[in-house]
Amino acid sequence: MNKRKKIIFLISGIGCVFLLILGIGLYFLHHFFEKSVNEKVGLLQTVDSFLTLNFDGEKEKQLKEERSMMNVEHVSIYYFEDDAVLLPITNETLDWAIELNDDLLGDYKKRPLDLIYFKDTEELSHFTSLNNISGYYSDFDKVIGIITEGKEGIVKRVETPLFHFQKTLLHEYTHYAFNQKLNQLKITTTIPQWFEEGVCEYVSYDQTILSPSPFTFVPLNELTSYEDWNHARTIDDIEPYKQSYLTIDFLIGEYGKEVIVEILEATKSHSDFNKGFENVTGIPLVKLEEQVIQSVKIEN
Incomplete structure (x- = not known):
């Protein structure tokens, strides 16, 4: 066997070993991922979720399909039409949250984030399996959930309902920003x-x-x-x-x-x-x- 053939053979062997290791790795990643989310997930969705650090589960997909969507910078807001009156205050509060976190945490990668409006605590609890919460953030899903109860007072900027709505959104967005900072620092x-x-x-x-x-x-x-x-x-x-x-x-x-x-x-x-x-x-x-x-x- 001449030298050129030996090199080709060696490269082919290395390539086969690499593909074998990659295939085994994807198999175990897919198996672990399905077990973690407790639902059937396609291999391509597993790879996409791994690369983007963002998983869209079946419940999340259904919620999004039922709602309209508007993009604000890196945030996609999902809302029912009768909650659209909250969008200006939501945009204002997101700008506020981004400014505060940039000041406190410095630079961090702003990965795509979903913000979903929920009608009441019951709907949010059903989605999160958590009780007695007014807001929610999942870094695994890159989802913020926020309740729109009392929107009349929020829109009229009545102090108490406006404070609670904005405080919840500022808090949950900071969970997102904090976790992106941890990821950036590789902690x-x-x-x-x-x-x-x-x-x-x-x-x-x-x-x-x-x-x-x-x-x-x-x-x-x-x-x-x-x-x-x-x-x-x-x-x-x-x-x-x-x-x-x-x-x-x-x-x-x-x-x-x-x-x-x-x-x-x-x-x-x-x-x-x-x-x-x-x-x-x-x-x-x-x-x-x-x-x-x-x-x-x-x-x-």
Whole structure:
């Protein structure tokens, strides 16, 4: 066999091995993906969802088909015609959310995002399988869900319904932006739930002065996982959203807005949130808890 044939044979062999590995990888990816979403998914849809980091499930597709759609920058808004009166305020609030997150988080890739209007809490709960929520974000689906109840007051800019509508949208959009920042920084380390929720609440309270009512401050390590967080929401006298907001507000007040991204970058460097946090602030989380309690005079 001459040299040229040997090279062709070698290249062909490498190509076959590569295709075999690729095929096996796609098989397991497809199998894992179907198991994760608990529905039948085509191979092409699996690949597309993997490449775009965005999955459209059957329930989501049905909701979109029932609604009209309008694009605003990277956001597709899905709405019933009688909810179209909310579009101007929604656009205004999205611009506000984008501006605030660009200021707080800096640059992040703005992947396509779906915003779906829901008639009431029952419809949203049916879609999310979650109870007692007014808004929702799934990074897996790149979907924000928001309830349109009380739209008459929102459109007339009555203070309370307008505040709740805009606060919910600011909060949920920040979940989206925060996760895109994690993806950009290639952070695989678990970020505590209190930290992400606190950032979302901080953005959602922009231009608002919060007068905290008394509540029980719990150790932050008890608000780390999603399960911890949901459990805390069910306990009287514990207000995880408010506690997380006050903690982030204190952090930013002490160290400036840049501290949020600095902690994330240090978390990546140390592969550990607590170590990254202490590296940036110079104090452990326990000390932060003491300072926050003292600053807002919360009973521990």
